[in-house]
Amino acid sequence: MESERKVQTPAKEKGAVSQAESQEVPKANRNVKDSVFWDIFSDKRYLLQLYQTLHPEDNDCTEEDLICVTLEQILVRDIHNDLGFIARDKSLIMLEAQSNWTVNIIVRSLLYIARTYQDYFRESAQSLFTTKPVHMPEPEIYVVYSGDEKVGKEWITLTEEFFGGMQTALEVRVKVFTGGLGSDIISQYISFTKVVNEWFRKLGRTREAVAEAMRICRERNILKEYLESRQKEVEDIMFTLFDQEEVLRDYIASERREQAEEVARILYENNVAVEVIAKSLKQNIRTIESWLGLAHQV
Numbered sequence: 001m002e003s004e005r006k007v008q009t010p011a012k013e014k015g016a017v018s019q020a021e022s023q024e025v026p027k028a029n030r031n032v033k034d035s036v037f038w039d040i041f042s043d044k045r046y047l048l049q050l051y052q053t054l055h056p057e058d059n060d061c062t063e064e065d066l067i068c069v070t071l072e073q074i075l076v077r078d079i080h081n082d083l084g085f086i087a088r089d090k091s092l093i094m095l096e097a098q099s100n101w102t103v104n105i106i107v108r109s110l111l112y113i114a115r116t117y118q119d120y121f122r123e124s125a126q127s128l129f130t131t132k133p134v135h136m137p138e139p140e141i142y143v144v145y146s147g148d149e150k151v152g153k154e155w156i157t158l159t160e161e162f163f164g165g166m167q168t169a170l171e172v173r174v175k176v177f178t179g180g181l182g183s184d185i186i187s188q189y190i191s192f193t194k195v196v197n198e199w200f201r202k203l204g205r206t207r208e209a210v211a212e213a214m215r216i217c218r219e220r221n222i223l224k225e226y227l228e229s230r231q232k233e234v235e236d237i238m239f240t241l242f243d244q245e246e247v248l249r250d251y252i253a254s255e256r257r258e259q260a261e262e263v264a265r266i267l268y269e270n271n272v273a274v275e276v277i278a279k280s281l282k283q284n285i286r287t288i289e290s291w292l293g294l295a296h297q298v
Helices: 036-041 044-054 105-123 158-162 185-203 207-219 224-229 231-269 271-297
Strands: 066-068 082-087 090-097 138-145 155-157 173-177
Touching: 036 044, 036 082, 036 185, 036 231, 044 066, 044 082, 044 090, 044 185, 082 105, 090 105, 105 138, 105 155, 105 158, 105 173, 138 185, 155 158, 173 185, 185 207, 207 224, 207 231, 224 231
Parallel strands: 090 138, 138 173
Antiparallel strands: 066 082, 082 090, 155 173
16 A cells, blocks of 8 residues: 655645655555454555545545555554554544453554654654644544444543543543444444454354355445455455464463463472461461351341
């Protein structure tokens, strides 16, 4: 997804584009397997559909107006479920929350947009130490949530979720997409994810489940064009992610096992510590038994 577009400055507000502001913003490199989320929107056809869903009033925007600024794997553990792009004079960040919902996504988005601006200033050769105000694309932050929990809010803010509504020196507003009932590209993606999860529950994380989910999505006209053109790639992406999850589980289990072995070694080498722990455990057991006895009397 190469881009030859230059950083743009609105003529009405900023005047002519300076030499520093006309520097090209390169595409972020991706060195490991991508998620379906990233794979779809790395195609400018679908990225344009995404932007038009967010800004239907900007109906003359073209693929050439879109510049990818997705960051290189700084917030996610092992897969790419983040998206950053500049559309004319807007800087749009979209994160995906797949399973468990957490308002910490606001903090993630804050760190993400800060890093995005940092890269933008560097790539456009703008200095924060000059008297002239730097040019900043207008920030917009979105979250696509495809899990089963009820979020109940279209907008979430740093002020409300972390500071009890008290105004502070910092504010972040994030729009949350949860529904999959429409025909726009965001709704289709959420519907696709829900169908996949449904078949995972039925058949497990198998190729049969993936194939069946993709068949149903095509029949229901959910990301039909994308799935028909990239069926093999989507299957490979999903099974690479399965492998990564398995590796992560094995790593966590190994770490816990090593920690337990280390504790056992320390205790074995220090018999006094073992005796103290055993005595403490016996005392705790007697205390609990006495509590249970009192509770039984009540």
